[in-house]
Amino acid sequence: MPVSVILSDFTPMRLGEGIPQETLLRETANVFALVQCAIQKPESQEAANRILIETREMVRHYGVSAGYIKQRQANAMENVEITDEEDDIYPDILPRPLQQPRGLPISERMEKFRKAVNGLLEQHYADCGQAPDDIIHVSCTGYMSPSPVQQFTVRNHWNNTIVTHNYHMGCYAAFPAVRSAQGFMAGSFALGRPKSRIDIFHTEYCSLHLNFHRLTPNNIVNMTLFADGFMCYSAFSQDSFDAGRQNGLEILSMAERLIPDSEQEMTWDLGENYFEMNLSPAVPFFIAEHIRDFVESLVAMAGYKLGDIKDDLLFAVHPGGPKILEHIRKRFQLAAEQMRFSWEILYENGNMSSVTVPYIWHAITCDDTIPKGKLVLSMAFGPGLTACGMLMEKV
Amino acid sequence: MPVSVILSDFTPMRLGEGIPQETLLRETANVFALVQCAIQKPESQEAANRILIETREMVRHYGVSAGYIKQRQANAMENVEITDEEDDIYPDILPRPLQQPRGLPISERMEKFRKAVNGLLEQHYADCGQAPDDIIHVSCTGYMSPSPVQQFTVRNHWNNTIVTHNYHMGCYAAFPAVRSAQGFMAGSFALGRPKSRIDIFHTEYCSLHLNFHRLTPNNIVNMTLFADGFMCYSAFSQDSFDAGRQNGLEILSMAERLIPDSEQEMTWDLGENYFEMNLSPAVPFFIAEHIRDFVESLVAMAGYKLGDIKDDLLFAVHPGGPKILEHIRKRFQLAAEQMRFSWEILYENGNMSSVTVPYIWHAITCDDTIPKGKLVLSMAFGPGLTACGMLMEKV
Incomplete structure (x- = not known):
């Protein structure tokens, strides 16, 4: 089954x-x-x-x-x-x-991260009637062990909730997190102990790592593009979704691919004061060059031909920056309407690293003008360069 | 199925x-x-x-x-x-x-990590005929994005191999990694695109983080207990295992639990020069107090009663230190023979963080005196405190 x-x-x-x-x-x-x-x-x-x-x-x-x-x-x-x-x-x-001029050492910034995330957890789960089977904690901006998610879980006596860290994967990290959730769900059925709800808790406190020491064109882009973002959502089994959820996105297929010869184009490394980003202006070109094959194979996995469905697809693309969105629109010859959620989330929030794409998913599920049955093609990109994609259906 | x-x-x-x-x-x-x-x-x-x-x-x-x-x-x-x-x-x-006296900054240590892991990857996969479906990279000692595993994968044109980072989970990290592999395998069957082999690649370069600046009893224990360790192994589907593998460990059940009121007992945090560990001497007591219930429920998940199988079980326990092994032996009244692999791996290698338990699994699969059909109860502990367990059968 x-x-x-x-x-x-x-x-x-x-x-x-x-x-x-x-x-x-x-x-x-x-x-x-x-x-x-x-x-x-x-x-x-x-x-x-x-x-x-x-x-x-x-x-x-x-x-x-x-x-x-x-x-x-x-x-x-x-x-x-x-x-x-x-x-x-x-x-x-x-x-x-x-x-x-380099600011606080990294250990003090991590303490700010812990305090902030702890507050968000307390607030988010304040009225939570039922503990999730799992919490997958996604971040590329704060690492500590035990993590605030582990501390919160044990403080609440959620003895059967399993915490997993999905760290240091950058802007595309919602995809491995959802892939893990899908796996944990399927794995629980395979072991005869079905789970019903896996929470994915993103905490991207990007401004902790603002680097005012490097006055270069590329770094000015980073400093004026990235934003803090925080989001929790859940992966449900069919039964638990049916028991009370109004709308959601069902996963039809998933893919990830590393793009050749692009490893230097985007990097995210530990430093003494902050995590350090390098982002080259060539990223949109690499992505535009490789994205068509990737998307064709992604929709084929779900039994579709791209040409048949393309004009009716919503493209929920990570707005790494305006250029990436423009390149993808051109590459697939999309109508502006097909990518409007990406532009809107970028405009309202900036690039919130791994949280950006879940914001787009949220907007799509909330928007009553998007009917159930609508196919949503979501993509994100990050260091590697890594391209991640998922075909979903609004349900 | x-x-x-x-x-x-x-x-x-x-x-x-x-x-x-x-x-x-x-x-x-x-x-x-x-x-x-x-x-x-x-x-x-x-x-x-x-x-x-x-x-x-x-x-x-x-x-x-x-x-x-x-x-x-x-x-x-x-x-x-x-x-x-x-x-x-x-x-x-x-x-x-x-x-x-604090030594190299963290960024320079990370460069050593990258170089070392890159060499290990080249060596390990030199004669690899077939690319794995996935590589799960496990580490609590080196983070960079792209990771050396991503760089290696793309350099080898392994276009269909998906890389996932399992970082910053400490000594118990083999368990979430195996849990992820089991999930990715089950999830691939659920999506109709069955995988056959998922590699789990552990790189624990613990000595990068030696901290000579803190001369305290607890830190002297850390400095003389932990060791570097590196290991690759694979999670196979039944079919791909049957096609040529001689021996292995089949997963029967898995569990993880956070131990109450123990969050301060073991911590692993980022610093300017090294990742910093705090390990209290109370850890073995916390574990001994909570372990019996945990193990009973773990074996029950696989349909066993602990009392029925205990005397014949192999206990493949992470040798966090000699004290933990002694406490567990007493708690379950085990014969020395039942835990000998834990003692031997500790003696031959020290505590290699997340790699230690896979060394024990390796020794059990290689040892011809352990017959097929033998039940193996494996456990590890780390920050949280987190207890992880798995019941396996030698096949």
Whole structure:
């Protein structure tokens, strides 16, 4: 008997309010300039002013504009205001930019992660009547053992809930997490002890790793694109979905592939102060080149031919950045409407790493204009380069 | 149809030779003493000598003796020899103990990890005729994205091999990895695209994180107990196992549980120079207190009563340290023979974190005196505290 797995109960969470992108661009430039002063040690006020002007110009030029992203959660930037007055407020991860331009050591940032995630767990599960069979904790921004999810689980005496860490897989990590959930569900049936609900808990506290020390075009893109994001959703068996859920996305097929010769194009590595990202402008080209074969084989796994269904498909694509969305639209000659959720989530939130695609899934399930039976092709990309895809049906 | 999963093809790997525990105890004490001199800055040769004598005494007193562990792979300690002469050789992660007593920053240690794991992959898969369906990369000692496993996979044009990271779960991580493999196998059958072989690739380069800066009894235990370990094995479907494997371990049941009120007893956290471990001497007591219920329910899941099978079971227990093994033997009133593989692997290798239990599985499958049909109860423990268990049958 095939075991169906349906994603539902998408619940976004927040640590703080979204900050307007205009504000973030301005203050990001200001903090960059302070750190440049710490590095370059200008000998006159004039030289310092020149640094400020040049830095603002670079951030204006390379930063992701407010036309693409309206606001982002970036909790490390909350209340930051630099006016060169005495009461300037610096990012909490960079309390003394002139003296310690790399900011807090990684261990202190991890403590902030623990505290934040702990609060989100308490809040999210406050009214939870029934413990899940599993919680898969997804993150590429905070690692500690025991994790806050393990601590929460044991504190609640959820003795039969199994916690699994899905760490350090970057923007595409919702896909291995869903793949694991589908596997744990099918595996539980195979071992004769069927599970009913597996929670997937994403915590991407990206702003913990803001790196004001590297004033380069690529890093300015990272600093103005990525956002914090938090989300919990569940993978249900057919029976448990039927017992009370209104809508969801049923998994029809899944695929992942590494793209040749692209390993240097996107990297995410541990450092002494922050995790460090390198993201090259070539990423959209690599993806555009390889994506067609990948998608054809993904839909074929579910018994479809891409040509037959393409014009009616929703493309729930991870908005790594505006360029990736544009390349994919062109590659498949899509109508704007077919990718609108990707653009909307990017505009409303920025790139929230692994949480971005679940936000899109959430929007699709909530939108009454998308009928049940609609096929949804979802994709994300991350270091490797890794391409992940899933064909789902709205149910 | 239930999907059987059988573990087989256990292949230990090495970066270097095992170093006699006597040598490691001596040189660990010497390096600790150098770092203590860097911290305390003694003002006379006499004061420095006193530090050396006291440090040696502490390491002798608290370190794990050569009676329990004969040798360990500890690649960061290779060739280390401190005789107070000019040609002293320091650990490669601590090239200037007097000037930089915390040693290399974490980013440089991660580069060593990448290089080492890359070499092991090339060597292990040199004669591999067929690419696996999946590789699950297990580690709590090195994270980078793309990982060396991803880089290797794409370099080999293994386009249909899916890589999953199982990171930061500590000593018990073989269990979630096998649970994932069992899930991916069952999930592939559920989606109508059955897999045949899922590789589990463990790389625990523990000596990268040796911390000579904290001269405490608990840390001396860590420093003289843990070892590097590397292993690949495979999870096979019944059909692919039958097509050529001689012996293996079939999974009958699996369980994991968090132990209440024990979250502070073992921790593993990121730091600026190394990942930092805290391990309290209370761990064996927590485990002994909770283990009986856990094991009873684990064997019940497979349709057995513990009392009926206990005296004939092999206990393949993670030798976290000698104390844990002693507590478990007493708790279940086991014959020494029932746990001998745990003692032997500890003696021959030390605690290799997540790789230790797969070494025990390997030894059991290789040992012709253990007949097919033998039931094997395997357990491991790690941060949480998390207890993991699996009932298997030798096939």
